[in-house]
Amino acid sequence: MNENIYILGIETSCDDTSAAVLRGRKVLTNIVSSQKIHAEWGGVVPELASRAHHQSIVPVVDMALRRADIDKHQLSAIAYTRGPGLMGSLLVGATFARAMGLGLGIPIIPVHHMEAHILAHFIDDPDMQSPEFPFLCLTVSGGHTQLVLVNGFLDMKVIGQTTDDAAGEAFDKIAKILGLPYPGGPMIDMLAQQGNPHAFRFARPEVPGLDYSFSGLKTSVLYTLEKFQKEDPDFIQKHLNDIAASVQQAIVDTLLKKVKLALEETKCRHLAVAGGVSANSGLRRGLAFLAESMGVSLYVPKPSYCTDNGAMIAIAGYYYYTSDAMRTSSLNPVARWQVGA
Ligand code: KG4
Ligand code: ZN
Numbered sequence: 001m002n003e004n005i006y007i008l009g010i011e012t013s014c015d016d017t018s019a020a021v022l023r024g025r026k027v028l029t030n031i032v033s034s035q036k037i038h039a040e041w042g043g044v045v046p047e048l049a050s051r052a053h054h055q056s057i058v059p060v061v062d063m064a065l066r067r068a069d070i071d072k073h074q075l076s077a078i079a080y081t082r083g084p085g086l087m088g089s090l091l092v093g094a095t096f097a098r099a100m101g102l103g104l105g106i107p108i109i110p111v112h113h114m115e116a117h118i119l120a121h122f123i124d125d126p127d128m129q130s131p132e133f134p135f136l137c138l139t140v141s142g143g144h145t146q147l148v149l150v151n152g153f154l155d156m157k158v159i160g161q162t163t164d165d166a167a168g169e170a171f172d173k174i175a176k177i178l179g180l181p182y183p184g185g186p187m188i189d190m191l192a193q194q195g196n197p198h199a200f201r202f203a204r205p206e207v208p209g210l211d212y213s214f215s216g217l218k219t220s221v222l223y224t225l226e227k228f229q230k231e232d233p234d235f236i237q238k239h240l241n242d243i244a245a246s247v248q249q250a251i252v253d254t255l256l257k258k259v260k261l262a263l264e265e266t267k268c269r270h271l272a273v274a275g276g277v278s279a280n281s282g283l284r285r286g287l288a289f290l291a292e293s294m295g296v297s298l299y300v301p302k303p304s305y306c307t308d309n310g311a312m313i314a315i316a317g318y319y320y321y322t323s324d325a326m327r328t329s330s331l332n333p334v335a336r337w338q339v340g341a
Helices: 046-068 087-104 113-122 167-177 184-192 215-231 240-266 281-294 310-321
Strands: 006-011 016-023 026-034 077-083 108-112 135-140 145-152 155-161 270-274 297-299
Touching (some): 006 310, 016 310, 026 046, 026 310, 077 310, 108 310, 113 135, 113 145, 113 270, 135 240, 167 184, 167 240, 240 281, 270 281
Parallel strands (some): 006 077, 077 108, 270 297
Antiparallel strands (some): 145 155
8 A cells, every 4th residue: 555655755955956756665766966066165055055956956856756757646745854954955945845735735744854864774675674673873974973772763862962073074174174175075985995094093082971072083183284284285195095094094983982882882783874974985894893793783775875865855754654643843944953853
């Protein structure tokens, strides 16, 4: 019966305009238009992002429906990212979803972006295995770094989070120091493959419990490189691969330390990872090693479901649509919103 449920998912929280159509839990289409305009600015410029969403939203949704080979009147519901994210960007997706849903007379489902990153694990895809409940999920993106205890599809509790920068933000800000374009995470990952992760020892800031801190690492990289550059102005260029590998090692070590602690404290036997940074090859290797050594099962989504995408919003919408837990919260976008609230 659920196979006849068609959900359109719309994601516009940051710098990707994305729309996906799901039939049941299967992805028919997942169109992502990534905004290139921010590369030259070293980070996402909110005003440029919302303008670009405006330009892309109609063609992206149209393409998602056409390639899925369905008519919009077949849709059961429209899910969209209500937050957290950039207000101007969220408004574009929310307004579009609301107008389209009202026009078609179908439910409009507000979705939490980070919950959707986690629920991407439940997309029905032959290349992916869904985790068993309860599981621990490390959610690592450009705006968030959290350890989430997931007891059910719509039952999640944050047990640790960053007190300052997110892991993706650390990758991006350090990449900017190195003169690399935004987003810096994939670039550092690529350069790190050719470098020595032990060439430099950057700070790994300590915070109590299951929380994280990354701003000290950024400062440590900045000061270390400034010192070397005084002696050799071309130092960064000459040692770029080793610096990238050492930065990646510091971020991965920091993430893994608290994942290990959280697994010990919660006694979870299942570990998952979600969000853009879960595409990082060093993190994937580190998680695989940790999971193996602790005897827990590891679940990693396909890279296209790690970074921002409409399919994860649609699958989250699917679980709301098929449960009694339709969100009663307001439809209005919110820049800040706690997981599970
Ligand atoms: O989940 P996402 O697409 O958007 C947000 O919700 O923020 O995550 C984007 C973040 C960026 O900081 C980007 O640099 C990082 O994910 N990222 C990576 C990699 N691919 C994307 N960081 C490290 N290594 C990667 N391969
Ligand atoms: Zn995201």
